[in-house]
Amino acid sequence: MSNNTNTGIILIGHGSRVPGASAAMERIASMLLERNAQLYDFVEISYMERLGPRLPDAMSKSAEMGAKKVIIIPYFLHVGLHIIVDLPTMVREEAKKYPGVNFIFGKTLGFDESTVTLVEKRIKESWEWEDIREVNIKSRNDYPIPDGQQDVVHMSIEEAEHYRNSCGVKNNHHGVTSD
Numbered sequence: 001m002s003n004n005t006n007t008g009i010i011l012i013g014h015g016s017r018v019p020g021a022s023a024a025m026e027r028i029a030s031m032l033l034e035r036n037a038q039l040y041d042f043v044e045i046s047y048m049e050r051l052g053p054r055l056p057d058a059m060s061k062s063a064e065m066g067a068k069k070v071i072i073i074p075y076f077l078h079v080g081l082h083i084i085v086d087l088p089t090m091v092r093e094e095a096k097k098y099p100g101v102n103f104i105f106g107k108t109l110g111f112d113e114s115t116v117t118l119v120e121k122r123i124k125e126s127w128e129w130e131d132i133r134e135v136n137i138k139s140r141n142d143y144p145i146p147d148g149q150q151d152v153v154h155m156s157i158e159e160a161e162h163y164r165n166s167c168g169v170k171n172n173h174h175g176v177t178s179d
Contacts, residue, residue: 012075025075059091078108
């Protein structure tokens with residue numbers, strides 16, 4: 001650890017099978033460290049699924065680097081089940097492996113005045129774009145599912161519950177067991 005604050009940051013996103021999808025979060029992580037090197041020693045990125053690095057890897061790396069405090073920021077705009085249930089459960093379970101590290105599950109990006117400014121900027125950038133009916137949209141087939149992973153199967157809540165009960169499955173698609 002470079003500055004010996006014994007503190008690190010992990011940004012956790014959902015994940016995507018689209019190559020390069022993580023570029024923006026990687027840039028943000030790099031800029032956070034550049035601007036705040038006196039406050040924390042590292043900024044790692046991680047994902048719930050698809051392309052890595054995965055959250056357990058980032059948490060393990062944090063402990064190996066000697067962190068005593070790691071703030072995990074969900075790189076999500078809105079609160080949903082991933083923020084309320086899935087991610088806190090994942091973090092809590094993984095944190096049990098590192099009793100000497102204080103893992104803090106932070107706040108989502110959520111609402112902020114600066115978000116309004118960003119949305120205004122995106123509106124201005126999009127103002128002269130073509131009608132969507134004129135845009136060439138790529139196929140999902142252009143982005144194959146990586147080996148060892150699976151696609152989401154769409155089904156009703158009742159169908160999912162029946163499947164879980166009939167197969168004895170207790171995990172959701174992120175491997176999180178919830179009661």
